[in-house]
Amino acid sequence: xxxxxxxxxxxxxxxxxxxxxxFLHGDVVFDGQPLAVIGTTDHAPIGVQLALTQARAVxxxxxxxxxxxxxxxxxxxxxxxxxxxxLLGINRAMAHLGMCLDLARRRGHRVLGLVYxxxxxxxxxxxxxxxxxxxxLPEAEIRVMRLPAMARVTKxxxxxxxxxxxxxxxxxxxxxxxxAMGGVRRLWEGDLAQALRQALADAPTDDQRAADGAxxxxxxLAARVIHQVLAAD
Amino acid sequence: MISYAECSARERLALIVDAGSxxxxxxxxxxxTSPHLAQLGVPSSFDDGVAIGxxxxxxxxxxxxxxxxxxMGGGVGEVHGAKLVGLFKRALRDRPQAVLLLAESGGVRLHxxxxxxxxxxxxxxxxxxxxxxxxxxxxxxxxxxxxFGGMGIVARCADHIIMSDIGRLAMSGPEVIEAxxxxxxxxxxxxxxxxxxxxxxxxWLTGDCDALVEDDITAFRxxxxxxxxxxxxxxxxxxxxxxxxxxxxxxFDGSEAVSLWTALGVPQAAKVPDLDVAGVxxxxxx
Numbered sequence: 001x002x003x004x005x006x007x008x009x010x011x012x013x014x015x016x017x018x019x020x021x022x023f024l025h026g027d028v029v030f031d032g033q034p035l036a037v038i039g040t041t042d043h044a045p046i047g048v049q050l051a052l053t054q055a056r057a058v059x060x061x062x063x064x065x066x067x068x069x070x071x072x073x074x075x076x077x078x079x080x081x082x083x084x085x086x087l088l089g090i091n092r093a094m095a096h097l098g099m100c101l102d103l104a105r106r107r108g109h110r111v112l113g114l115v116y117x118x119x120x121x122x123x124x125x126x127x128x129x130x131x132x133x134x135x136x137l138p139e140a141e142i143r144v145m146r147l148p149a150m151a152r153v154t155k156x157x158x159x160x161x162x163x164x165x166x167x168x169x170x171x172x173x174x175x176x177x178x179x180a181m182g183g184v185r186r187l188w189e190g191d192l193a194q195a196l197r198q199a200l201a202d203a204p205t206d207d208q209r210a211a212d213g214a215x216x217x218x219x220x221l222a223a224r225v226i227h228q229v230l231a232a233d
Numbered sequence: 234m235i236s237y238a239e240c241s242a243r244e245r246l247a248l249i250v251d252a253g254s255x256x257x258x259x260x261x262x263x264x265x266t267s268p269h270l271a272q273l274g275v276p277s278s279f280d281d282g283v284a285i286g287x288x289x290x291x292x293x294x295x296x297x298x299x300x301x302x303x304x305m306g307g308g309v310g311e312v313h314g315a316k317l318v319g320l321f322k323r324a325l326r327d328r329p330q331a332v333l334l335l336a337e338s339g340g341v342r343l344h345x346x347x348x349x350x351x352x353x354x355x356x357x358x359x360x361x362x363x364x365x366x367x368x369x370x371x372x373x374x375x376x377x378x379x380x381f382g383g384m385g386i387v388a389r390c391a392d393h394i395i396m397s398d399i400g401r402l403a404m405s406g407p408e409v410i411e412a413x414x415x416x417x418x419x420x421x422x423x424x425x426x427x428x429x430x431x432x433x434x435x436x437w438l439t440g441d442c443d444a445l446v447e448d449d450i451t452a453f454r455x456x457x458x459x460x461x462x463x464x465x466x467x468x469x470x471x472x473x474x475x476x477x478x479x480x481x482x483x484x485f486d487g488s489e490a491v492s493l494w495t496a497l498g499v500p501q502a503a504k505v506p507d508l509d510v511a512g513v514x515x516x517x518x519x
Contacts, residue, residue, distance in 0.1 A: 052479055059476060062469055081405050081413040084488035087430050089441050091404040093479055095357075095389035100472055102361045107469075121341070121350065122404060125383055129354030144346035154343050156273055170269045170311065170345045183351035207358050209351060210315065219348055222315040222355075225265065229285065229319025230326070232258035 001137055003041045003073060006116050009192045023053050024073055027065075031197060036061045039073025046123040047080030051093040054127070058100040062107060069110040069200060072101075072131055076123030098126035105132055105205065112199050115140040115175065115184070133185045133203035135195070136175045142184070143173030169218045180218025182209035235450040237375040238399055242284055242299035245335050248450045249373070249457060250288035250297060257286040258323075259316060267310050269345040278304045281312040285320045287329065291458045296324045299335035302378035308342030309383060314352020321359035325366055331461055332363055334391065335373045339406065340382015353383030360390050361467065369393065369464040373453055374400040374442070379431070381406050393460040394442040395453060396433035398510050402441060403431040425506060429490035434505060438494055440478070440518040447510050494519070 003024055007015040010030070017026035017037050022044035026037045038057045044050060061068055079090060105111050113128025115136035121144050128134035136142065144150075150171065151158035165172030169180045178184040185203075188195035210226055213219025237245060246255050259265050261279035270277040282304040288297050298320050300307040309317075317334075324332050341349035360370055370391040374380045379401030380388050388394055388402060396402060407421035407430075420426060429435055437445035443460065446452035465471065485496050494502035497519035505513060 048479070049483060052476065052483070055472075055476060056480075059469070059473060079404050081410045082488070083407075083410060083419040083430060086403045086405065086410070086419075087435075087488055087490060087493060088482045088485070089389075089436075089439065089479070091385035091402065092389045092441055094404065095386045096472070096475055096479060098354075098357055098386065099361065099390060099467060099475075102358065103467060103469065103472060106365060122382070122386070125350060125354050125357070125386060129351065130357065142347075144341055144350055145343060150343055150346070154273075154275075156275075156344075160273070164272060168269065168272065170348050171343070172347075177347055178351070181347055181351055183347065183354075207355060209355060210318070213351075219311060219351070221268070221311050222318070222348070222352065225259070225312055225315035226319040226322060228265075229258055229316060230323050 001116055001139065003039070003075070003116065006073070006192070010196055022050060025057050034065065034068055036065065036068050036070045037073060038070065039075070041075050043075055043077040043118055045077050045080040046094065047082065047085045048088045048090050048093040051097045051126070055097045055100045058104055062104055067108050070104060070112070072111070072113040072127050074113055074115045074119050074124065074128045075117035076119060078120035079122030094122060094126040098130045101130040110200060110203060112203055114188070115142055118142070120144065129183065132205055133199065134183070135186050135188055135199055136178070136184045138175065138187045138189055140175045141173060142175050142178045146173060177218065180216050182211070182213030182216060182219055185212065236448050237397060237450050237453050238377050238448050240450065241303065242301035242335065242337070245450065246284060246297055246299045249333070249335070249454050250290050250295065251292065254289040255286055255297065256288065257284055259285065265312055267312050267345065269310065273344055275344060281310060281316065282307060283313045283316050285316050291461065293330040293461060295331045295333055296320055296329045297333045297335070300337045302337035302376045305342050306378055307338030308340065309338060309349040309352055310342040310345040311348035311352060313342070314349060314356060318352065318355045318359045321356065321363050324363045324368055328366070328368060332368060332370045333373065333457060334370065336380045336384050336388055337376030337378045338380060338382070338384035339378060340384055350383070353387060356387055357390050360387065364392060364464070364467055367464050369460070371395065371457055371460050373457065374402055375448060375453060376400070379403065392465045393463065395444045395446060395456045395460065396436055396442040397446050397448045398433040399448050400433045401428070401431040402436050429506060434513045435490050437513060438499055438505070438516060438519055439497065445510055445514050
């Protein structure tokens with residue numbers, strides 16, 4: 001879904017979200033309450049600049065609007081694959097964005113992620129995956145790598161990967177795989193405004209994703225291993 | 234002098250902490266392997282590529298983790314990631330003096346990519362919980378595989394990073410960038426270029442690491458001891474300072490390290506690649 005359609009469905013045609021390049025931002029009113037919106041569009045590659053632009057918006061929210069909930073609108077092709085970005089420390093800029101979001105949570109801001117188009121790898125780790133909860137639209141795409149490329153890199157037959165991906169959500173692209181593994185809490189189907197209302201109301205503040213993955217059967221080991229570490233002699 | 238780079242993860246652990254003090258949790262005897270690798274017919278490891286436990290460093294209680302770069306490139310899979318998350322959760326509960334992460338990883342393990350991606354973010358959150366409790370997290374980077382992808386992000390979430398000059402810290406590997414944008418963008422076979430762009434000297438000069446050491450286990454141990462007791466609270470003021478520092482970099486218009494160092498005010502920047510670790514350390518952070 002394109003961001004304007006989404007914004008209009010959630011907040012009406014006068015939603016007030018602006019686009020500057022690939023960066024989306026705005027302060028909207030939802031159910032009579034202010035809500036900050038930060039995001040990206042057009043499958044944006046996240047380089048140093050765009051990571052910092054988003055971090056700036058989070059820091060401004062922290063300073064100017066304590067406690068205001070934040071909705072992250074996610075559409076990214078992943079990290080920018082350029083030598084300049086590596087030279088300038090893209091990993092540090094992305095960590096900075098993730099730490100700004102983490103501090104927002106700690107200071108009592110409810111932080112929600114919504115994958116409305118696509119989410120890949122590094123662009124996702126420091127946005128939606130750092131939120132209190134990350135949801136997605138059913139038609140969204142989440143992946144690290146498509147199966148043909150994965151087959152090349154891992155030197156495994158693509159047919160084997162395709163066959164196993166039918167029963168194991170652990171490597172294949174797909175938003176439902178991320179739901180099964182607990183990385184995405186739920187899909188927004190039907191009335192989107194109602195879905196946002198519910199997300200604002202019931203997002204957890206602690207990290208429940210390993211437990212969700214175990215309960216849903218898509219990631220059976222993580223929660224158990226974490227428990228084993230806590231219990232080890 | 235023992236090369237840090239040439240040691241295995243367990244050898245590094247044994248030599249970094251006080252002699253004989255490492256006690257491993259979920260040791261290889263438990264045979265905790267990745268079922269996903271087995272399903273793909275890929276050899277697995279009884280520790281899934283990471284050793285975790287408690288130890289003492291200069292007499293202080295610390296928790297430690299070491300990734301084994303020789304197994305799946307140190308890639309983070311479901312079990313590997315959960316061991317790291319468990320270690321940080323346990324640190325939050327038991328309050329050691331510090332958590333040491335001997336990182337060597339290409340990032341997310343592709344064979345279990347979705348689990349790895351989620352796990353890296355769980356590690357970040359658990360690590361930041363530990364920092365919020367005032368317990369410093371120290372990252373050591375000096376393996377031949379470097380510290381890339383999600384682990385490159387995790388490293389920058391820590392209080393301190395200690396690197397050797399042959400260590401590398403970055404996001405995407407040069408091969409990936411070359412495959413995406415061509416050899417003109419990043420020639421992955423040009424080793425000097427790769428190290429200028431991602432290596433320890435560059436990360437030291439720009440302040441992306443906090444100590445630059447020789448490829449020597451004793452040097453790593455001493456730098457790690459020196460960083461004990463130096464928690465850096467993550468506050469709004471600290472993040473504003475970080476933001477200003479990173480934003481200033483964007484005024485640099487180029488992609489070549491020597492030009493960047495010159496712009497940052499490093500004297501005789503062109504000679505940096507020829508300097509030894511002591512020489513580069515003496516130049517300071519710019």
